[in-house]
Amino acid sequence: xxTLLDKFHSLPAAVFREETARLGIRPLxxxxxxxxxxxxxxVDGHRVILAGTNxxxxxxxxxxxxxxxxxALNNQGTGTTGSRMxxxxxxxxxxxxxxxxAFFRRKHAIVxxxxxxxxxxxxxxxxxxxxxxxxxxxxxxxIYDGVRLxxxxxxxxxxxxxxxxxxxxxxLGDRSSRTxxxxxxxxxxxxxxxxxxxxxxxxxxxGFCLMVDEAHSMGVLGTHGRGLAEAMxxxxxxxxxxxxxxxxxxxxxxxxxxNCDELEAIxxxxxxxxxxxxxxxxxxxxxxxxxxHLEHRTELREALWRNAAQLYxxxxxxxxxxxxxxxxxxxxxxxxxxxxxxxxxxxxKSWQKxxxxxxxxxxxxxxxxxxxxxxxxxSVSAAHSTEQIQKIIDxxxxxxxx
Amino acid sequence: MSSYDxxxxxxxxxxxxxxxxxxxxxxxxxxxxxxxLASIDVMEVIEQIEDEFDISFPLNNLPDIRTVQxxxxxxxxxxx
Numbered sequence: 377x378x379t380l381l382d383k384f385h386s387l388p389a390a391v392f393r394e395e396t397a398r399l400g401i402r403p404l405x406x407x408x409x410x411x412x413x414x415x416x417x418x419v420d421g422h423r424v425i426l427a428g429t430n431x432x433x434x435x436x437x438x439x440x441x442x443x444x445x446x447x448a449l450n451n452q453g454t455g456t457t458g459s460r461m462x463x464x465x466x467x468x469x470x471x472x473x474x475x476x477x478a479f480f481r482r483k484h485a486i487v488x489x490x491x492x493x494x495x496x497x498x499x500x501x502x503x504x505x506x507x508x509x510x511x512x513x514x515x516x517x518x519i520y521d522g523v524r525l526x527x528x529x530x531x532x533x534x535x536x537x538x539x540x541x542x543x544x545x546x547x548l549g550d551r552s553s554r555t556x557x558x559x560x561x562x563x564x565x566x567x568x569x570x571x572x573x574x575x576x577x578x579x580x581x582x583g584f585c586l587m588v589d590e591a592h593s594m595g596v597l598g599t600h601g602r603g604l605a606e607a608m609x610x611x612x613x614x615x616x617x618x619x620x621x622x623x624x625x626x627x628x629x630x631x632x633x634x635n636c637d638e639l640e641a642i643x644x645x646x647x648x649x650x651x652x653x654x655x656x657x658x659x660x661x662x663x664x665x666x667x668x669h670l671e672h673r674t675e676l677r678e679a680l681w682r683n684a685a686q687l688y689x690x691x692x693x694x695x696x697x698x699x700x701x702x703x704x705x706x707x708x709x710x711x712x713x714x715x716x717x718x719x720x721x722x723x724x725k726s727w728q729k730x731x732x733x734x735x736x737x738x739x740x741x742x743x744x745x746x747x748x749x750x751x752x753x754x755s756v757s758a759a760h761s762t763e764q765i766q767k768i769i770d771x772x773x774x775x776x777x778x
Numbered sequence: 779m780s781s782y783d784x785x786x787x788x789x790x791x792x793x794x795x796x797x798x799x800x801x802x803x804x805x806x807x808x809x810x811x812x813x814x815l816a817s818i819d820v821m822e823v824i825e826q827i828e829d830e831f832d833i834s835f836p837l838n839n840l841p842d843i844r845t846v847q848x849x850x851x852x853x854x855x856x857x858x
Contacts, residue, residue: 530837
Protein backbone atom coordinates (compact mmCIF):
# COMPACT_ATOMS: atom_id res chain seq x y z
CA UNK A 377 0.00 0.00 0.00
CA UNK A 378 1.30 3.45 -0.91
CA THR A 379 1.58 5.91 1.94
CA LEU A 380 1.36 9.68 2.07
CA LEU A 381 5.11 10.04 2.50
CA ASP A 382 6.36 7.55 -0.12
CA LYS A 383 6.68 10.20 -2.81
CA PHE A 384 9.36 12.05 -0.85
CA HIS A 385 11.78 9.17 -1.40
CA SER A 386 11.77 9.68 -5.16
CA LEU A 387 11.82 13.48 -5.30
CA PRO A 388 14.91 15.02 -6.97
CA ALA A 389 16.17 16.43 -3.64
CA ALA A 390 15.96 13.01 -1.96
CA VAL A 391 17.69 11.28 -4.88
CA PHE A 392 20.36 13.99 -4.82
CA ARG A 393 20.93 13.55 -1.09
CA GLU A 394 21.37 9.82 -1.55
CA GLU A 395 23.75 10.37 -4.46
CA THR A 396 25.90 12.85 -2.53
CA ALA A 397 25.88 10.72 0.63
CA ARG A 398 27.25 7.83 -1.47
CA LEU A 399 30.04 10.16 -2.66
CA GLY A 400 30.59 11.32 0.92
CA ILE A 401 29.85 14.98 0.30
CA ARG A 402 27.22 17.42 1.49
CA PRO A 403 26.61 20.23 -0.99
CA LEU A 404 23.03 20.74 0.23
CA UNK A 405 23.07 22.41 3.61
CA UNK A 406 26.82 22.62 4.20
CA UNK A 407 27.22 24.11 7.67
CA UNK A 408 28.98 27.41 8.21
CA UNK A 409 30.52 26.80 11.61
CA UNK A 410 32.17 30.16 11.93
CA UNK A 411 31.75 33.29 9.85
CA UNK A 412 34.97 35.27 9.93
CA UNK A 413 34.27 38.13 7.51
CA UNK A 414 32.09 38.79 4.43
CA UNK A 415 34.55 36.69 2.42
CA UNK A 416 35.87 34.05 4.84
CA UNK A 417 34.38 31.33 7.00
CA UNK A 418 34.85 27.84 8.35
CA VAL A 419 32.46 25.55 6.46
CA ASP A 420 32.17 21.88 7.37
CA GLY A 421 35.54 22.08 9.09
CA HIS A 422 37.36 23.81 6.23
CA ARG A 423 38.58 27.41 6.31
CA VAL A 424 37.37 28.81 3.00
CA ILE A 425 37.05 31.90 0.86
CA LEU A 426 33.32 32.47 0.43
CA ALA A 427 32.64 32.59 -3.31
CA GLY A 428 28.98 31.65 -3.28
CA THR A 429 27.08 33.85 -0.83
CA ASN A 430 25.47 36.62 -2.98
CA UNK A 431 27.02 39.12 -0.55
CA UNK A 432 27.65 41.41 -3.51
CA UNK A 433 28.68 44.58 -1.73
CA UNK A 434 30.13 42.82 1.33
CA UNK A 435 27.95 44.83 3.72
CA UNK A 436 27.17 42.05 6.23
CA UNK A 437 29.84 43.28 8.65
CA UNK A 438 29.32 47.01 8.06
CA UNK A 439 29.84 48.46 11.53
CA UNK A 440 27.30 51.26 11.19
CA UNK A 441 24.61 48.75 10.15
CA UNK A 442 25.49 46.43 13.04
CA UNK A 443 25.28 49.32 15.51
CA UNK A 444 21.91 50.43 14.12
CA UNK A 445 20.59 46.86 14.42
CA UNK A 446 21.89 46.59 18.01
CA UNK A 447 20.22 49.89 18.95
CA ALA A 448 16.93 48.79 17.37
CA LEU A 449 17.12 45.49 19.23
CA ASN A 450 17.69 47.29 22.52
CA ASN A 451 15.07 49.96 21.97
CA GLN A 452 12.33 48.09 20.08
CA GLY A 453 12.74 44.46 21.04
CA THR A 454 13.35 41.23 19.19
CA GLY A 455 10.25 41.15 16.98
CA THR A 456 7.06 42.95 16.00
CA THR A 457 4.86 39.88 16.68
CA GLY A 458 2.38 40.98 14.06
CA SER A 459 1.49 41.59 10.45
CA ARG A 460 2.04 44.89 8.71
CA MET A 461 -1.74 45.14 8.46
CA UNK A 462 -2.23 44.75 12.21
CA UNK A 463 0.32 45.81 14.85
CA UNK A 464 3.47 45.13 12.79
CA UNK A 465 3.93 48.50 11.07
CA UNK A 466 6.49 50.47 13.08
CA UNK A 467 7.60 53.96 12.10
CA UNK A 468 10.85 52.43 10.80
CA UNK A 469 9.02 50.16 8.33
CA UNK A 470 7.31 53.23 6.93
CA UNK A 471 10.62 55.15 6.86
CA UNK A 472 12.31 52.33 4.93
CA UNK A 473 9.45 52.32 2.43
CA UNK A 474 9.89 56.04 1.90
CA UNK A 475 13.63 55.58 1.50
CA UNK A 476 13.19 52.70 -0.97
CA UNK A 477 10.75 54.77 -3.04
CA ALA A 478 13.16 57.72 -3.05
CA PHE A 479 16.12 55.49 -3.95
CA PHE A 480 14.29 53.98 -6.93
CA ARG A 481 12.72 57.39 -7.81
CA ARG A 482 9.25 55.85 -7.59
CA LYS A 483 6.13 57.11 -5.89
CA HIS A 484 5.31 54.01 -3.86
CA ALA A 485 7.09 51.16 -2.08
CA ILE A 486 6.09 48.10 -0.08
CA VAL A 487 8.51 46.33 2.24
CA UNK A 488 8.08 42.58 2.83
CA UNK A 489 9.57 40.19 5.37
CA UNK A 490 11.47 38.20 2.72
CA UNK A 491 12.41 38.54 -0.92
CA UNK A 492 10.53 35.33 -1.71
CA UNK A 493 7.30 36.71 -0.26
CA UNK A 494 7.75 39.96 -2.20
CA UNK A 495 8.28 38.30 -5.56
CA UNK A 496 5.81 35.50 -4.99
CA UNK A 497 3.20 37.80 -3.48
CA UNK A 498 3.35 40.45 -6.18
CA UNK A 499 3.39 37.82 -8.98
CA UNK A 500 0.31 36.21 -7.40
CA UNK A 501 -1.61 39.44 -7.01
CA UNK A 502 -1.10 41.73 -10.00
CA UNK A 503 -2.82 39.41 -12.48
CA UNK A 504 -6.09 37.61 -11.80
CA UNK A 505 -8.39 35.06 -13.42
CA UNK A 506 -9.23 37.18 -16.47
CA UNK A 507 -5.60 38.13 -17.11
CA UNK A 508 -2.48 36.64 -18.63
CA UNK A 509 1.03 36.28 -17.21
CA UNK A 510 3.91 35.95 -19.66
CA UNK A 511 7.05 34.87 -17.83
CA UNK A 512 10.61 34.13 -18.85
CA UNK A 513 11.16 30.37 -18.76
CA UNK A 514 14.20 30.71 -16.44
CA UNK A 515 12.29 32.65 -13.79
CA UNK A 516 13.01 32.11 -10.10
CA UNK A 517 10.95 29.58 -8.10
CA UNK A 518 9.24 32.42 -6.21
CA ILE A 519 7.82 33.68 -9.52
CA TYR A 520 6.73 30.20 -10.63
CA ASP A 521 5.00 29.69 -7.28
CA GLY A 522 3.43 33.14 -7.31
CA VAL A 523 1.93 32.95 -10.78
CA ARG A 524 0.33 29.60 -9.94
CA LEU A 525 -1.56 31.32 -7.12
CA UNK A 526 -2.74 34.15 -9.35
CA UNK A 527 -5.53 32.32 -11.20
CA UNK A 528 -4.32 33.95 -14.43
CA UNK A 529 -3.50 32.12 -17.63
CA UNK A 530 0.24 31.48 -17.42
CA UNK A 531 2.41 31.43 -20.51
CA UNK A 532 6.16 31.28 -20.65
CA UNK A 533 8.48 32.51 -23.37
CA UNK A 534 11.90 31.17 -24.27
CA UNK A 535 14.58 32.49 -21.94
CA UNK A 536 15.70 36.02 -22.87
CA UNK A 537 14.19 35.72 -26.36
CA UNK A 538 12.32 38.94 -27.27
CA UNK A 539 11.22 37.56 -30.65
CA UNK A 540 9.54 34.58 -28.93
CA UNK A 541 7.90 37.01 -26.47
CA UNK A 542 6.73 39.16 -29.40
CA UNK A 543 5.23 36.12 -31.14
CA UNK A 544 3.39 34.96 -28.05
CA UNK A 545 2.04 38.45 -27.32
CA UNK A 546 0.77 38.67 -30.90
CA UNK A 547 -1.11 35.39 -30.40
CA LEU A 548 -3.00 36.95 -27.48
CA GLY A 549 -4.67 39.63 -29.63
CA ASP A 550 -6.55 42.15 -27.47
CA ARG A 551 -5.64 40.23 -24.29
CA SER A 552 -2.07 41.51 -24.51
CA SER A 553 -3.18 44.71 -22.76
CA ARG A 554 -4.26 42.60 -19.77
CA THR A 555 -0.93 40.85 -19.59
CA UNK A 556 1.84 41.00 -17.00
CA UNK A 557 5.29 40.30 -18.43
CA UNK A 558 7.88 39.15 -15.88
CA UNK A 559 11.65 39.15 -16.37
CA UNK A 560 14.68 39.30 -14.09
CA UNK A 561 17.55 41.79 -14.13
CA UNK A 562 20.29 39.21 -13.58
CA UNK A 563 19.36 35.52 -13.74
CA UNK A 564 20.71 33.92 -10.61
CA UNK A 565 22.14 30.67 -11.95
CA UNK A 566 24.20 31.70 -15.00
CA UNK A 567 24.49 35.41 -14.23
CA UNK A 568 23.12 36.51 -17.60
CA UNK A 569 20.95 39.60 -17.99
CA UNK A 570 17.55 40.14 -19.54
CA UNK A 571 17.41 41.88 -22.96
CA UNK A 572 15.37 44.55 -21.19
CA UNK A 573 15.60 47.21 -23.90
CA UNK A 574 14.01 44.90 -26.46
CA UNK A 575 11.39 43.69 -23.96
CA UNK A 576 10.54 47.28 -23.01
CA UNK A 577 10.24 48.25 -26.69
CA UNK A 578 7.41 45.73 -27.10
CA UNK A 579 5.26 47.64 -24.58
CA UNK A 580 4.33 50.25 -27.16
CA UNK A 581 3.03 47.58 -29.52
CA UNK A 582 1.14 45.48 -26.96
CA GLY A 583 0.41 47.68 -23.92
CA PHE A 584 1.33 45.10 -21.27
CA CYS A 585 2.53 45.76 -17.71
CA LEU A 586 6.19 44.98 -17.04
CA MET A 587 7.59 43.63 -13.78
CA VAL A 588 11.34 43.23 -13.29
CA ASP A 589 12.90 41.22 -10.47
CA GLU A 590 16.11 43.08 -9.61
CA ALA A 591 17.05 40.68 -6.76
CA HIS A 592 20.56 40.06 -8.09
CA SER A 593 21.01 43.41 -9.86
CA MET A 594 20.03 45.99 -7.23
CA GLY A 595 23.22 47.59 -5.95
CA VAL A 596 25.10 45.78 -8.69
CA LEU A 597 24.06 47.34 -12.00
CA GLY A 598 23.37 50.96 -12.89
CA THR A 599 25.46 53.98 -11.95
CA HIS A 600 23.34 54.46 -8.81
CA GLY A 601 22.71 50.75 -8.23
CA ARG A 602 19.05 50.75 -9.24
CA GLY A 603 19.60 47.63 -11.33
CA LEU A 604 19.37 46.57 -14.94
CA ALA A 605 16.56 49.00 -15.81
CA GLU A 606 18.81 51.89 -14.80
CA ALA A 607 21.82 50.39 -16.57
CA MET A 608 19.81 50.07 -19.79
CA UNK A 609 18.01 53.41 -19.35
CA UNK A 610 14.51 51.90 -19.53
CA UNK A 611 13.24 52.63 -16.01
CA UNK A 612 10.18 54.47 -17.32
CA UNK A 613 9.03 51.30 -19.07
CA UNK A 614 9.16 49.19 -15.91
CA UNK A 615 5.87 49.31 -13.99
CA UNK A 616 6.88 47.21 -10.97
CA UNK A 617 10.32 46.48 -9.55
CA UNK A 618 10.63 43.69 -7.00
CA UNK A 619 13.68 42.42 -5.17
CA UNK A 620 15.35 41.45 -1.96
CA UNK A 621 17.39 42.86 0.91
CA UNK A 622 19.27 39.59 1.33
CA UNK A 623 21.93 40.09 -1.32
CA UNK A 624 23.51 43.51 -1.89
CA UNK A 625 21.96 44.88 1.34
CA UNK A 626 23.21 42.00 3.49
CA UNK A 627 20.06 41.49 5.59
CA UNK A 628 16.71 39.85 4.84
CA UNK A 629 13.47 41.22 3.43
CA UNK A 630 11.93 42.19 0.13
CA UNK A 631 10.34 45.08 -1.69
CA UNK A 632 8.13 46.23 -4.52
CA UNK A 633 8.38 49.79 -5.88
CA UNK A 634 6.20 51.41 -8.50
CA ASN A 635 4.81 54.67 -9.83
CA CYS A 636 1.36 53.08 -10.14
CA ASP A 637 -0.98 54.67 -7.62
CA GLU A 638 -2.82 51.35 -7.41
CA LEU A 639 0.11 49.93 -5.41
CA GLU A 640 -1.45 51.12 -2.15
CA ALA A 641 -4.62 49.15 -2.96
CA ILE A 642 -2.56 46.21 -4.15
CA UNK A 643 -0.66 46.19 -0.81
CA UNK A 644 -3.66 44.87 1.10
CA UNK A 645 -4.42 42.22 -1.51
CA UNK A 646 -1.03 40.53 -1.21
CA UNK A 647 -1.51 37.56 1.08
CA UNK A 648 2.20 36.94 1.82
CA UNK A 649 2.27 40.57 2.99
CA UNK A 650 -0.86 40.36 5.13
CA UNK A 651 -0.54 36.95 6.70
CA UNK A 652 3.01 37.04 8.00
CA UNK A 653 4.76 38.93 10.75
CA UNK A 654 6.67 42.02 9.66
CA UNK A 655 10.47 42.29 9.64
CA UNK A 656 12.18 42.65 12.99
CA UNK A 657 13.29 46.14 14.04
CA UNK A 658 16.94 45.06 13.84
CA UNK A 659 16.56 43.92 10.23
CA UNK A 660 14.84 47.14 9.21
CA UNK A 661 17.51 49.23 10.95
CA UNK A 662 20.47 47.47 9.31
CA UNK A 663 18.75 47.53 5.91
CA UNK A 664 18.22 51.31 6.13
CA UNK A 665 21.91 51.86 6.83
CA UNK A 666 22.99 49.42 4.11
CA UNK A 667 20.73 51.20 1.61
CA UNK A 668 22.58 54.45 2.28
CA HIS A 669 25.91 52.71 1.76
CA LEU A 670 24.65 51.06 -1.42
CA GLU A 671 23.48 54.41 -2.76
CA HIS A 672 26.47 56.57 -1.92
CA ARG A 673 29.50 54.28 -1.96
CA THR A 674 29.88 53.90 -5.71
CA GLU A 675 33.38 52.55 -5.07
CA LEU A 676 31.75 49.31 -3.84
CA ARG A 677 30.11 48.76 -7.23
CA GLU A 678 33.34 49.56 -9.03
CA ALA A 679 35.25 47.07 -6.85
CA LEU A 680 32.55 44.47 -7.52
CA TRP A 681 32.80 44.93 -11.29
CA ARG A 682 36.61 44.72 -11.14
CA ASN A 683 36.47 41.53 -9.10
CA ALA A 684 33.82 40.00 -11.35
CA ALA A 685 35.87 40.82 -14.45
CA GLN A 686 38.99 39.32 -12.86
CA LEU A 687 37.18 36.07 -12.03
CA TYR A 688 35.33 35.78 -15.35
CA UNK A 689 38.43 36.56 -17.44
CA UNK A 690 40.58 34.26 -15.29
CA UNK A 691 38.16 31.35 -15.75
CA UNK A 692 37.83 32.08 -19.46
CA UNK A 693 41.62 31.98 -19.86
CA UNK A 694 41.57 28.52 -18.27
CA UNK A 695 39.17 27.37 -20.97
CA UNK A 696 36.14 26.83 -18.73
CA UNK A 697 32.66 26.92 -20.21
CA UNK A 698 30.89 29.86 -18.52
CA UNK A 699 27.56 31.64 -18.44
CA UNK A 700 27.17 34.42 -21.03
CA UNK A 701 29.43 37.47 -20.79
CA UNK A 702 27.57 40.73 -20.24
CA UNK A 703 28.09 43.04 -23.21
CA UNK A 704 27.12 46.64 -23.84
CA UNK A 705 27.16 47.96 -20.27
CA UNK A 706 30.68 49.42 -20.21
CA UNK A 707 32.64 48.29 -17.16
CA UNK A 708 29.57 46.75 -15.52
CA UNK A 709 29.74 43.04 -14.86
CA UNK A 710 27.53 40.34 -13.45
CA UNK A 711 28.77 39.14 -10.06
CA UNK A 712 27.50 35.63 -10.82
CA UNK A 713 30.12 33.55 -12.61
CA UNK A 714 29.04 29.96 -13.25
CA UNK A 715 31.27 27.17 -14.55
CA UNK A 716 29.18 24.77 -16.63
CA UNK A 717 30.03 21.06 -16.39
CA UNK A 718 28.39 18.23 -18.31
CA UNK A 719 29.58 15.43 -16.03
CA UNK A 720 27.44 15.57 -12.91
CA UNK A 721 29.59 13.28 -10.77
CA UNK A 722 32.75 15.18 -11.74
CA UNK A 723 30.97 18.40 -10.76
CA UNK A 724 29.97 16.98 -7.36
CA LYS A 725 33.46 15.68 -6.61
CA SER A 726 34.99 18.96 -7.77
CA TRP A 727 32.72 20.90 -5.42
CA GLN A 728 34.04 18.85 -2.51
CA LYS A 729 37.67 19.27 -3.59
CA UNK A 730 37.18 23.03 -3.89
CA UNK A 731 35.83 23.07 -0.33
CA UNK A 732 38.75 21.03 0.98
CA UNK A 733 41.22 23.31 -0.81
CA UNK A 734 39.64 26.44 0.66
CA UNK A 735 36.95 27.72 -1.73
CA UNK A 736 33.21 27.56 -1.08
CA UNK A 737 30.94 27.86 -4.14
CA UNK A 738 27.35 26.78 -4.86
CA UNK A 739 26.74 23.33 -6.32
CA UNK A 740 23.82 23.45 -8.75
CA UNK A 741 22.34 20.39 -10.47
CA UNK A 742 19.13 19.96 -12.50
CA UNK A 743 16.33 20.89 -11.99
CA UNK A 744 17.82 23.94 -10.23
CA UNK A 745 20.16 24.58 -13.16
CA UNK A 746 18.49 25.88 -16.31
CA UNK A 747 19.59 22.94 -18.48
CA UNK A 748 20.71 19.33 -18.13
CA UNK A 749 24.16 20.48 -17.02
CA UNK A 750 25.57 21.07 -13.54
CA UNK A 751 27.05 24.33 -12.35
CA UNK A 752 29.80 25.35 -9.98
CA UNK A 753 28.28 28.74 -9.32
CA UNK A 754 30.44 31.52 -7.93
CA SER A 755 29.24 34.90 -6.75
CA VAL A 756 31.73 37.70 -6.34
CA SER A 757 31.78 40.35 -3.61
CA ALA A 758 33.15 43.88 -3.55
CA ALA A 759 34.86 42.76 -0.34
CA HIS A 760 37.01 40.13 -2.08
CA SER A 761 40.65 41.14 -2.44
CA THR A 762 42.49 40.71 -5.73
CA GLU A 763 44.50 37.96 -4.02
CA GLN A 764 41.35 36.11 -2.95
CA ILE A 765 39.96 36.20 -6.49
CA GLN A 766 43.30 34.86 -7.76
CA LYS A 767 43.19 32.08 -5.15
CA ILE A 768 39.70 31.12 -6.39
CA ILE A 769 40.97 31.00 -9.99
CA ASP A 770 44.06 28.98 -9.04
CA UNK A 771 42.03 26.52 -6.98
CA UNK A 772 39.55 25.96 -9.81
CA UNK A 773 42.51 25.39 -12.15
CA UNK A 774 43.97 22.86 -9.75
CA UNK A 775 40.68 21.00 -9.22
CA UNK A 776 39.20 21.07 -12.73
CA UNK A 777 42.34 20.98 -14.86
CA UNK A 778 44.81 19.37 -12.45
CA MET B 779 -8.52 23.78 -37.33
CA SER B 780 -7.15 20.27 -36.81
CA SER B 781 -9.05 17.09 -35.99
CA TYR B 782 -8.03 14.97 -33.03
CA ASP B 783 -6.66 12.31 -35.39
CA UNK B 784 -4.51 14.88 -37.21
CA UNK B 785 -3.22 16.20 -33.89
CA UNK B 786 -2.46 12.69 -32.63
CA UNK B 787 -0.60 11.78 -35.82
CA UNK B 788 1.53 14.91 -35.61
CA UNK B 789 2.27 14.47 -31.89
CA UNK B 790 3.36 10.88 -32.55
CA UNK B 791 5.66 12.06 -35.35
CA UNK B 792 7.22 14.76 -33.18
CA UNK B 793 7.66 12.47 -30.18
CA UNK B 794 9.08 9.65 -32.29
CA UNK B 795 12.74 10.75 -32.31
CA UNK B 796 12.67 11.74 -28.63
CA UNK B 797 11.25 8.37 -27.62
CA UNK B 798 12.93 6.10 -30.15
CA UNK B 799 14.96 4.11 -27.66
CA UNK B 800 12.03 3.27 -25.42
CA UNK B 801 10.07 0.84 -27.59
CA UNK B 802 6.72 1.32 -29.32
CA UNK B 803 4.89 4.58 -28.82
CA UNK B 804 1.10 4.80 -28.83
CA UNK B 805 -1.82 6.97 -27.80
CA UNK B 806 -1.70 5.76 -24.19
CA UNK B 807 2.08 6.02 -23.75
CA UNK B 808 3.03 7.95 -20.64
CA UNK B 809 5.51 10.69 -21.58
CA UNK B 810 7.69 10.17 -18.52
CA UNK B 811 7.14 6.57 -17.39
CA UNK B 812 6.96 4.93 -20.84
CA UNK B 813 8.90 7.27 -23.11
CA UNK B 814 11.51 8.29 -20.53
CA LEU B 815 11.19 12.01 -21.22
CA ALA B 816 12.52 14.43 -18.59
CA SER B 817 10.47 17.55 -17.89
CA ILE B 818 12.93 19.60 -19.96
CA ASP B 819 12.36 17.22 -22.91
CA VAL B 820 8.57 17.61 -22.58
CA MET B 821 8.98 21.40 -22.66
CA GLU B 822 11.11 21.17 -25.80
CA VAL B 823 8.50 19.03 -27.55
CA ILE B 824 5.79 21.49 -26.53
CA GLU B 825 7.85 24.43 -27.86
CA GLN B 826 8.24 22.62 -31.18
CA ILE B 827 4.47 22.09 -31.39
CA GLU B 828 3.83 25.72 -30.38
CA ASP B 829 6.07 27.01 -33.17
CA GLU B 830 4.57 24.73 -35.78
CA PHE B 831 0.93 25.52 -34.95
CA ASP B 832 1.46 29.16 -33.85
CA ILE B 833 -0.11 28.55 -30.44
CA SER B 834 0.96 28.82 -26.79
CA PHE B 835 0.35 26.02 -24.28
CA PRO B 836 -0.70 27.56 -20.92
CA LEU B 837 1.41 26.30 -18.01
CA ASN B 838 -1.85 25.89 -16.09
CA ASN B 839 -2.69 22.82 -18.19
CA LEU B 840 0.70 21.13 -18.17
CA PRO B 841 0.00 18.95 -15.10
CA ASP B 842 -2.87 17.40 -17.11
CA ILE B 843 -0.54 16.32 -19.93
CA ARG B 844 0.73 12.90 -18.92
CA THR B 845 0.19 10.83 -22.06
CA VAL B 846 0.44 11.19 -25.82
CA GLN B 847 -3.36 11.35 -25.90
CA UNK B 848 -3.41 14.23 -23.38
CA UNK B 849 -0.99 16.17 -25.53
CA UNK B 850 -2.99 15.56 -28.70
CA UNK B 851 -6.20 16.67 -26.94
CA UNK B 852 -4.57 19.88 -25.77
CA UNK B 853 -3.33 20.54 -29.27
CA UNK B 854 -6.80 19.92 -30.70
CA UNK B 855 -8.32 22.33 -28.16
CA UNK B 856 -5.77 25.07 -28.80
CA UNK B 857 -6.09 24.86 -32.58
CA UNK B 858 -9.91 24.72 -32.66
